[in-house]
Structure formats: structure tokens, C-alpha cells
Amino acid sequence: MQASAPKFNIVIIGQNNRLQYEALLFAASLHHSSPDFDGRLFVAVPQAGPRWPRDPSLHDEDLLKALRQLDAEILPFENRVFGASYPYGNKIEALMALPEGEPFVFFDSDTLITGDLNSVPFDFDRPSASLRVEGTWPKPTLYGPGLHGIWEALYHKFGLDFDSSQDTTQPVDYWRRYLYFNAGFFFYSCPRKFGERFLDFARAIRDDEIPELAGQNLNPWLDQAALPLVIHSFGGGRDALPCGLLDGTVSCHYRLFPLLYARESDHVVEVLETVAAPNRVKKVLKAYDPIKKLVLQRKGHKIRDMFDRDNLPKREQAIRNQIRNKGLWMR
Template identity: 55%
Template sequence: MSFNILAIAQAGRLEHEAILLAASLRHSDPGFPGTLFIAEPQPGPKWQDDPRISDRTRKRLTALGATILPFETRAFGSDYPHGNKIEALAELPDAPFLFLDTDTLVTGPLSEIPFDFTRPSASMRRENTWPKVELYGPTATETWKALYDRFDLDFESSLDPSHPDDYWQRFLYFNAGWFFHQSPRAFGNRFLAWAKEIRANPPEELVCQELYPWLDQITLPLVIHSFGGGRPGPDLAPLDGSATCHYRTLPLLYARESDRAVALLEGLADQLRPDLRQWGQFKRMVIQGEGTKARALFDRANLPRREQMIRNTLKREGLWVR
């Protein structure tokens, strides 16, 4: 089945990541039949600075087969750039889509994954980041149920009964690094409307909860559940597996990701060096070889349980670059 891919680029780090994403897709899935859309927010009152990518990046992305998709930012902007992924959906052709965070490498053929676009899903590569339960409540169950009730959704059917009551993995909670559906228009309209509603009128159970930067990940499971989707099954294992690597930052890529991902990054480095040499992460980790030092600090078969512990080690060794 043909489908489109959506990612976001704007001036700075994301435009460099977009080049890596586009180059890795071309390398790992040269027969991909859909279109890679790189959505670019346009200047406006929601942005403090011009968010558009450079002409050099635009030319490189186009040469790599990507289509630049300008979109207007009306709800979010500088104060919540995570909202780009929500607002850009409205500009996609109304055909099946896969959203990928820009800090993703395509390491295998996406076109061979048997998606069921009628049943949306998203990445389970997440940690217990939201909600933060206060000593005197409300509980995590009460917090999530309040959101399902707000949008007239069945809460009980979203739960994973293999986990105990109030344990965070019992709830439908995703990393928004990838998600998909058959209609970006229908999915995007609901995603935007519900995110705005939660931001403007959160249930009282959320009074002590931080909405930023978690708003997209708070809203996403509600939208997926509303369209009859849920947790990804084994058919989607290549995502966050053999077909994609959501690396977050290049120091984290070297610290914890597979040999395959590192080999792909370094294999693309020579052809991309003129376009990425101004990117601090790429310069230090790849060109100056500090990624090798970062990789030597960790045993990939026995990594720390929490990402923050990896970050702390990298910072202590002077190998953390944003």
C-alpha cells in the first residue's frame, strides 16, 4: 500500500535532522512509493523568529526526493513547537500517512510494513513522564478517566489489564515520535480541536499537572482510541526496531542505539557533510569522533533503565550536545 510520510523542519536543528531523515529513507527504502513531505511552518504572529529553513537545506531536501510543505501556524508556535505536528496534518493530501519525528533514521524498508491505516497506533517507546501523581491525588486513573470522560470516550476499553491498577503502563500512553492513520484531515482536525480544548479548559483533575511539553502525548491516545486504534501489534515491530530509529539526539544515538543505526549515520556522513557541518551535534559526534567516545561508555545489552541516567553520564563526560 502506498502512503505518505510527514516530518517537520524549521530553522536550526530540525532542518539538519530532516536532511538525515530524507537521506536515510532514500538509502534504506529506495523503492518507497509514497511521498516524503517535510512540513515547514511559515512566519507569523505565533513565531518570535522566522521559522523557515535555509535555501541550502531546501535544495538538499528536494534533491533527496522530499516535498516541502508550507503550513500556517494558528494555534501554537514558538511557545509550543511540538504543535507543529498537529497543525501540519491539515496540509497533507488526504491519503494514508505515517508521521515521523524529524530526529528519526529510517534503517529498513518502511514500504514492507503491513500497516492497517484504519486502526491508528503510535510508538510505545516511552517512559512514565505523565501524569505526575501528587501524594494526595488525584490518582493516575482519575486523571486519565477525566480526559476520556471529557470527550465521551470509553475509558475501560483503553486499559491494559495485564498491569495492576494505577500502574502507568496500564494506560494508553504513547511517544508521539510516530503515529499513523488513513486520513490526515480527520485525524488532524480532531487532534487539533482536542489539544486546544485540553489547553484551554483542562478537567479539574489536571490542575496540578504540567501540560507542556506533554500536550501532544496527552491528546494523542485519546484521538487514537476515538478512531478505533490502540497499542501497536507485532506487525508493527519494525517501527522502533529494524525499520526506524528515533534517536532523539546524536549523543543518545551513539550511547544506546544499534550498530546498524550508527553504521547508517556514518555511512551517510560523507555525502551529507557539506550540509551538516554547521550542526554542532554532527560536528562533534561524527566529524570530530566524539560519538565513538560516547558509545564506549555504555553496554547496549545493559543500559540504564531511564534515559535521564544516560544523559547525566554523557554530561559528566562532556559529551552532551544539544
């Protein structure tokens, strides 16, 4: 008899900007596409404090009501290290507010659940993250070390075994040789342990003198520089999940609505438009122009008609430029 899948929690970030609308769509898509999910969905909300010049927390009563109706729980947390200077740090600091010792999956808010999450065979003792990624960091400078030297310095700084992290089928100094993830999703057995180490590593990379990082841009790449080190330190890696489920049939990290309409499958568009349609959701989403115009008023289909999903431009910038030329770019 096959053992039942472990129960786990989900956490996304909600903030008083576009993320609040994305969080509502995430909750609605989870409710729609994975109705048997029996864990808790937390919408982690940064609280006002000295690291925010403006209050980032949620105040829209209709939004909060709609989230509650979709069984989402608001989880306040404080930014003690990052905040407005590095909003991507929310995904690190929010982990400390989650229930200790309970397995979790973090998703970026600009994600839709498009299939049954219970079909994903998570091994929460072997963490991993999204492999829908390009070699965006680091960018070796003319006189500095190459990729190999930069990653080697980071592994050694934190006392980690560098050799075992490498995919030796790939050539030295080619980015795919080295562990590198998109932080659009990640998971582990305990959010506190993962969050504390993630915070320690990210803060050290940002603040300490690491000669090999001279000339490297860490904004916005700090989380993606630290994440592979955290995952490797807990015994995880690139092969911890089967391909084709997350960032595939079960979830879609769309990032921006114009890109969703240009690139994603008919099923993703159908899920988006279905979950945005109920009045309790639609009346909240209308306040955000990209959703109002592209999704609710169906102008996204004008973008969709511009592209052949089987033959998309190789560079994302080319997709963006085509959409801009038609006056349909919104974010």
C-alpha cells in the same frame, strides 16, 4: 495472492533550528534504507506569523537543494493555535496541510529509517503510535485523583469509552494499564481528519477547566496526553502494529546524537555515518556542531566506547551524566 501494501505519505517537521539538519538526515536515511518507498516525503515547514517571534521557516539554499535531491517536498503550513509557545504543536497543525484522504505516517525529525518501510504492515484504518515510552504523564498530585481518575475524566470529556481502552492485565493506577504513546510516530488513513481531532482535543485539554488536571504539567506533555484519546476515538490501539519494526529494525527515534552513540545498535550508527557522508549532505550538516563533531569528526565513537549496549544504566539521566563528565554532551 497477497494484496500489495497501500501507498502512503510520510511527514516530518523542518524548522530553522536543529530540526532542519535532522530532517535532512531523515530524508537521506529513507533514500538509503528504503529505496523502493513509492509514497511522498513531506518536510512540513511552519511559516512566519504572529505566533513566532522569529521566522521559523527554511532559508538555507544548500539545505533546500539537498532535500529536493532526496525527493523531499517542502510543505509550508501556518500555526493558528500553537507556534513558539508550544513547538510540539507543529506535528498537529502540519497535518491539515497534507493531502486529504491519503494515508500518512508522521515521524519526529530526530528519526532515522534503518530498514525497508514497505515491510511494515500498516493498517491505516486502525491508527497507532510509538510504544517506546515511559510513564511520563500524568503525575498524580498528593490530593488529586490517581492515574485512573485523570484518564477517566479525559475519556469522559470527549465522550469516549474508557473501559475498552484499558489493558486489564495491568493493575489500576499503573501507567501501562492506560493507553499511552510516544508521539515519535503515528499514522492513520486521513491526515485532515486525524489532525482536526488532534487539534480539537489538545486545545480543549489545554484551555478548558478540567478539575482532574489541576496541578498537571502539560508542557511538553500536551501532545502525548491528547494522542491516546485521538487514536482510541478512531478505533486504533496499542496492538495495531507488530513489535520490533518501527522503533526497531526499520526506524530509530534517537532523539539526541550523544544518546544515539551511547545506546543504539552498530547498524544505526552505520546508517547515520553512511548517509551523512556524501558531499551534498555533509556540507550542510557541518553547520550544526553536534553533527559536525560527533558524526563527521567521529567523536561519537568516544561516547560509544564508554558504554556496554547490553548493560546500559537503567536511567537515561545516568547516561547523560557520564557523557557530560567526559565533556562530550551536545544538543
